Amino acid sequence: MEQTASSLPPVDGAASGVPPLPGPPADLSLCGELPVLEPRRCTGCALCVAICPAQCLAVAGGLPWLPRPLDCVACAACALMCPTQAITLRPLSAEHP
Numbered sequence: 001m002e003q004t005a006s007s008l009p010p011v012d013g014a015a016s017g018v019p020p021l022p023g024p025p026a027d028l029s030l031c032g033e034l035p036v037l038e039p040r041r042c043t044g045c046a047l048c049v050a051i052c053p054a055q056c057l058a059v060a061g062g063l064p065w066l067p068r069p070l071d072c073v074a075c076a077a078c079a080l081m082c083p084t085q086a087i088t089l090r091p092l093s094a095e096h097p
């Protein structure tokens with residue numbers, strides 16, 4: 001039977017053992033939270049990269065990452081655009097120690 005998005009495990013990189021989207025030390029963020037990727041959900045479509053108004057996302061190895069974290073304004077457009085709910089915004093203290 002085909003697996004649907006709703007039947008996938010919850011987005012929780014820490015619980016799954018999958019590392020979060022590469023991010024900076026907390027003192028390098030201006031907004032207090034950054035997008036975190038659940039790679040198992042990601043199809044590599046790059047819609048999140050295209051929609052980002054700050055142009056701080058890029059694709060490497062078929063997955064999005066955050067090469068310019070200081071430019072992120074935590075608008076959540078990437079998370080809202082993602083068709084598979086592979087991105088969530090998390091407080092830095094939780095996912096980017």
Ligand code: SF4
Nearest residue numbers: 052072073075076078
């Ligand atoms: S939260 Fe907004 S600014 Fe930050 S990466 Fe996502 S789309 Fe770009």
Ligand code: SF4
Nearest residue numbers: 042043045046048082
């Ligand atoms: S929009 Fe979602 S599925 Fe597409 S590349 Fe970004 S995180 Fe992956």
